[in-house]
Amino acid sequence: MTNINFKQLLQNKMVHKHFSEMRLGLEKESQRVTLDGALATTNHPQILGNRRYHPYIQTDFSESQTELITPVTSSSKEALNYLAAIQEVTLRSMPTNELLWPLSMPPVLPDDECQIKIAQLDNFEDVLYRRYLAKTYGKRKQMVSGIHYNFEFTHDFLENAFAMQNSYTNFENFRDDVYLKVASNYLRHRYLIVYLFGAAPLAENGYFKSSDAQPTDFVRSIRSSQYGYTNHQDVTYSFKSVKRYIDGIYDLVDRGILSEEKEFYAPVRLRGGKKVADLARFGVQYLEIRNIDLNPFETYAISEAQIEFLHLFLMLMLYLPDDLLDNDEKIAIGNQMNDAVALETPLSRLGYETEARELFAQLKEMLQTINANENTxxxxQTFKDLLNHPENTPAGKLTKQLESQTNTEIAVKLAKHYHQKAWKKSYQLAGFNDMALSTQIILFDAIQAGIEVEILDKNEQFIKLTFGKHIEYVKNANMTSQDSYIVPLIMANKTVTKKILAKHGFPVPAGREYGAINDALADFSYFEGKAIVIKPKSSNYGIGISIFKNGASLIAYQTALNIAFSEDSDIIIEPFITGTKYRFFVINGKTKAVLLRVPANVIGDGKRTISELVALKNQNSLRGLNHRAPLEKISLGKIEQLMLKAQGLTPDSLLSDGKVAYLRENSNISTGGDSIDVTDSMPDSYKQQAENAVKALGAMICGIDLIIPDKNVADNFSIIGANFNPAMYMHIYPFSGQGRRLTMDVLRLLFPELS
Amino acid sequence: MTNINFKQLLQNKMVHKHFSEMRLGLEKESQRVTLDGALATTNHPQILGNRRYHPYIQTDFSESQTELITPVTSSSKEALNYLAAIQEVTLRSMPTNELLWPLSMPPVLPDDECQIKIAQLDNFEDVLYRRYLAKTYGKRKQMVSGIHYNFEFTHDFLENAFAMQNSYTNFENFRDDVYLKVASNYLRHRYLIVYLFGAAPLAENGYFKSSDAQPTDFVRSIRSSQYGYTNHQDVTYSFKSVKRYIDGIYDLVDRGILSEEKEFYAPVRLRGGKKVADLARFGVQYLEIRNIDLNPFETYAISEAQIEFLHLFLMLMLYLPDDLLDNDEKIAIGNQMNDAVALETPLSRLGYETEARELFAQLKEMLQTINANENTxxxxQTFKDLLNHPENTPAGKLTKQLESQTNTEIAVKLAKHYHQKAWKKSYQLAGFNDMALSTQIILFDAIQAGIEVEILDKNEQFIKLTFGKHIEYVKNANMTSQDSYIVPLIMANKTVTKKILAKHGFPVPAGREYGAINDALADFSYFEGKAIVIKPKSSNYGIGISIFKNGASLIAYQTALNIAFSEDSDIIIEPFITGTKYRFFVINGKTKAVLLRVPANVIGDGKRTISELVALKNQNSLRGLNHRAPLEKISLGKIEQLMLKAQGLTPDSLLSDGKVAYLRENSNISTGGDSIDVTDSMPDSYKQQAENAVKALGAMICGIDLIIPDKNVADNFSIIGANFNPAMYMHIYPFSGQGRRLTMDVLRLLFPELS
Incomplete structure (x- = not known):
């Protein structure tokens, strides 16, 4: 029993305002298994770097038991996004013939317990501890997996609530009691979470020894039951006060019942600093909710709705009026109810349905009090409906499926589905796929390498990377601290770029700059009959550019000027240079990739029409729409049909074998062009020219465009542009040729300590 | 006689096209004098750095004889702009009681030649050479000043002309002959330049020794006459070929008639590399025209029209058809004509008027051939008109004035006028005053310090600074290589800036960000009744910001959201913090300036109306319009009158003594606000906070805004913004308090070798 009347406190606007805020971190354990569902015997993937420092991807008890850890987030959505990304990185870092077992209960375990490999950690104490656990509980019990939900009210909420109440004079005491109330109420009412979320009806062969007591039928959750991953019966605890909680655990350790503090496996832990003793010093900082089974029907083992429902449930635990029981009395009742519900058969109705409906009523009242929106x-309601439909709970659904399939069949099928999903668009990163492609890829690489990632501004592609104490900020995946401020300003200004390159002896098209259309018109005679390019001075994406390969008529010249001036107040007219344009991607003085872009095209097979060939080419998973993929789907619009017409073709023409039909004149990837990596076939001499030019501009990361008439003839080229934020994804996932992981090059540039 | 029929070559379009192009550098000598026109006895100003390396400001023969050197430019206008800037820097670097003597002929020279101080150069050989000159020619002759006009055809022109002719197979020979033709024709016809430009009618006391032969009346140009600054009679030379030219000079040196090559004082020199011998190796690169008198009626001693006329005149020298005379025969005639015209009395008509009219006719024909525009x-025509009006030539005008004033009176009056002009708007820099103020100021400082400046893009304020081999590019005066690329991106994003500052423990207003107006509207109840600021996320200039000190009504809130969203796709709403806003300007970890901005205001004197007080305040030369001055003139428009009305005032109200009337609520300088430097009175603790915050952002140059309720109470502040391109001029030329030369701090940061 606490002294907090929370319903009353909620009357205050500021308390009310901050009540729904939270800080949330998730941990998810799961077993790596082979394609037929056997425990993987391989080591933790080396590409994930060392578990000594990896912030997101660890191993728990066994070498095969991955533990995914999200950073602290402030919403259900954000937490799930991180979990999604971290799981996707894990799946794509594992051998392709391994899956993540989607169930809390482990797969079939080897007869010989020795074959379960304890996690091979650097720290010998960590290994010793796991050996002790294996001895005390048996390795089998340690193989159970679940989700831990680390929950914190915000400081704004606690502070405002403290300011509004009269019972406490000390903030820390108040906060401790808030969390003690939530924790003990959660333990009291957790049977409902077991009913709604329980997903462990069955133990595979090998989990129980034949001598073990074990359930005789499917149950809601072996994991949450007495047969699960719990302390021995003699481990008791108190939530009456933080002091009693701490002393209780110390006492268990002193008496040798627990080997260490962290062996304390209550379904809820009070968390302060790293050790239990820190709780006494700092007070309770957050709660660790530990009784969540992996939901096999969710890609990431928990849905956003589940995360949000748990959040509301924890708010309710604070909202509930005090009754006459003290915390430990509540827990005692809660434990009994939990044990009973955990062992109910999954397709039966909840034994404590009346109590559950009362809780839902209270929850509704709370939602009304805080003016929750309709979605909430x-x-x-969705979860409440499960009271009428036990067959729709995860345990219920599993039980139904087990009527016709084995547990392993179900698990492997789901695991394969999630595995394929993770690989389907491997240029994207789940959780962040609303960000720009190159940013998604660098986030993937950073998470894989064990660099902490934080999204500072999603719309602006602004991220923070932290490795140990080393912080780097990155925008648009390659705008970094490594370049100096003046360099992108130079590259953004075509006139200045050309002046500097020319001064350093590089061939650049000699152009003229105009600030007024009349000045440019007055010079028409100067350009008449010449092959020219008319372009805005500062644009960087090919917009507003007109090319006249055979000179321009006065009218065409005038139109092109209008187009260019509509993009910028200054324009440039320069000679059009013939040859092939190559993009050299130079990082830290080295050419890391060379790319050729070819206009949208299809190649005939003598059987298909152009429409069919386009449709076929568009099936490539690298092709998407609106820059969500490394290549764009080819259209068959007006421009493309005109282009075909010029070649004497229509979309219905059958294209003979090996014949190429172009659908565009321009080679932009954004209009369906192909990206072709030619890094290896580009002579070194040109790479050196590109590197020297980038050096002259002072750039660390630069995409520089060279026009080369014949790359096998040396020293004949012209530099037509330098880009300070060059796209990386097209080099990483080219249409043909080898992909070049430029994002890793950027990370190595930023964090030389990585390699 | 050469083999180039240039009239015919001009038929070719490409030759035609490039004919008017040039490369041009100017040198201008002049004597430093006291306010009463006596030769200055002070040393060359120390602030101009060492003459060992100064690219623009040197001394010639004597310590008092400044020599201003422009870089090579490509137009008359550009050359004059540089000359203007360099002269203005020189004038503002000299003691305030010194002037630049505006005449070619020196001021009154001391009786004792020993009092003329030879330039105190580091290089002993340079000093020895000057000693030799003093001995050979007498110091007095060496004190004559003039303008050297270094002229070059463009490579495009020469190359195209070479391609079109048939007489030469070697480009260098062709080019040599082009320049030999121009040089010898110039020497042949230079009498016309002496007539049009001559401005040395009189020698002051002390120039001639009493025993010297000397003119008995005013003349067009003593300097260009036999009494001027010429070699002795036995110095003869040939322009028949480059070889003859070189051999001739070598011969003079060998025979001891000249001490060194550079003692060769022909009115035109062929120039190759540094030494005459380089001519043989590289051929003629350009011509040095040396017979231009200082025009005392022009601020910079030569007008743009004169520069352009000389350009056309030199083009004409190439255009003229060959006659039967060889180059040296032409020169012999030219010398005689020159000597005669130089000694004509200035108010008489030109003796060779018929020849001159023939030249003008040829010039007209040339202009028609090249389709010159009307202005040309x-x-x-303006210069041709001088044939009818000798009194309008510089020498003629001087002679007229000498009827009523002494030479010294005229010279001092003009010199003072140019001196005042240079100081009038000392925050601007002549020649570059169409650039942004801070850029003008940093250009001033760079030129003064002897750093080479090049304008890469005038509209974009993009400059190149070179000191020895060290190159720095600068945009907007403080966007430099010293900051890293990511830092301005951080500062441009208010959300990211706040996140980073908050993470480092700095107090920032806790705001919310919105990407859609409906989301922001939905949160109205959260902000209702609070003091808030609504602003676009990325704007940096106070645009789109609304402040509600007493909370906003729903309608006002809605309006403010619309305004903010019209500037950016994302907006921020944060608490309005009361206190005074200070701008801390931090460079390289140190607070270099602290500024307070006060809304437009006037202070009563008990006598004047507000209108009168505004007019009076607007007379301050620091106030201008449209950011052309460090302060803006105060308006008396609608907003100002409303503001007065709120104080019970109108523009006609008489304001009592000491009473302050505000004309604006906002403190922007751009709406007439006052800038007040408070660097010295700001406690160090706040400077340290600013420095630490800038360090947290990683910035080298940053203007950071702190709101401080009371600066004498420590540690109570909030950071409300950080600017990556903060205005510097307002700190350098504040309304009150000490100016802080931040541009010098930037230069020292870029060029630590300066100090």
Missing amino acids: FNLV | FNLV
């Missing part, structure tokens, strides 16, 4: 009411 | 014809 609907979400709660 | 008019310009030529």
